[in-house]
Amino acid sequence: MAPPTILTTPPSLRSFLPHLFSHSRVAIDLEGVNLSRHGTIGILSIGISGHAWLIDAITLGPSVWDIEASSSAITQNAQIQKDQSWWEWKSWWEWKSWWEWIQSIAYGITAHDTPKESKQTLRTFLESEDHEKLIFDLRNDNDALYNLYGITLKGAIDLQLYEIQTRHSKNKLRLNGLRRAITNDARMSKAERKRWGAIKDTGHELFESDEISLRPMTEMVINYAAQDVTMLENLYSVYIGRGLSKTQLHEIQEETNSRVEESKSMNYEHMGKHKVSSPWACEQIGE
Numbered sequence: 001m002a003p004p005t006i007l008t009t010p011p012s013l014r015s016f017l018p019h020l021f022s023h024s025r026v027a028i029d030l031e032g033v034n035l036s037r038h039g040t041i042g043i044l045s046i047g048i049s050g051h052a053w054l055i056d057a058i059t060l061g062p063s064v065w066d067i068e069a070s071s072s073a074i075t076q077n078a079q080i081q082k083d084q085s086w087w088e089w090k091s092w093w094e095w096k097s098w099w100e101w102i103q104s105i106a107y108g109i110t111a112h113d114t115p116k117e118s119k120q121t122l123r124t125f126l127e128s129e130d131h132e133k134l135i136f137d138l139r140n141d142n143d144a145l146y147n148l149y150g151i152t153l154k155g156a157i158d159l160q161l162y163e164i165q166t167r168h169s170k171n172k173l174r175l176n177g178l179r180r181a182i183t184n185d186a187r188m189s190k191a192e193r194k195r196w197g198a199i200k201d202t203g204h205e206l207f208e209s210d211e212i213s214l215r216p217m218t219e220m221v222i223n224y225a226a227q228d229v230t231m232l233e234n235l236y237s238v239y240i241g242r243g244l245s246k247t248q249l250h251e252i253q254e255e256t257n258s259r260v261e262e263s264k265s266m267n268y269e270h271m272g273k274h275k276v277s278s279p280w281a282c283e284q285i286g287e
Contacts, residue, residue, distance in 0.1 A: 030141045054217070068121055
């Protein structure tokens, strides 16, 4: 696997944003000390096709969410997308409608291009319904984003909810954390699983020592921030492969929306045993 790409300057972020907006689905994860409205956001990790991009929110500062993509990068990325669509024979059925297909020929835009009047920033991406974000338990991430920076996460695919809805075990009273989900479900070789576990074990040390906040980022922090987000696409393919009914997908979406609103509320508690209870525990007890 290629080493993660670390973005620490406005120019590097401006160049990355058009690439980010060109994807309809990515994986995201936030790292920080006491990640919540009471803590900090240090790193936004983004996984795209198995590659991790680490956006250094500490070095870039509070303006990181509103730095706009450079116009030259947008133009260049649009041309790349246009060329790929032509030479790779991305046929007409990929367009949402004939009208969008006609536009693509006339103006050289694709279904995933952002309208010119829309700013390409991390804020607009995270708040866009048009771009799906794979995430595992969005609650503390959204708590921090909303209460620290006024950002409401939209288009979220909460894999913690997918895991419990597709779990083979009949016991669905308690939610699993990311570590257990990856250990149980991710498609990895024995060597990859061992390496992943070793890096995960450093997490407690990183947060206890506040090393997660030191800059420049240490190799341990980089590895820790990169590895989880690159596994989310893996988990998503596993859970989707198990099959989900329309009813299950509706229940997941309803609970995802509920989590977004819950984590924004004044009464939200970001830690506690209540967070491990399944939202559908009462239904199972009643069976």
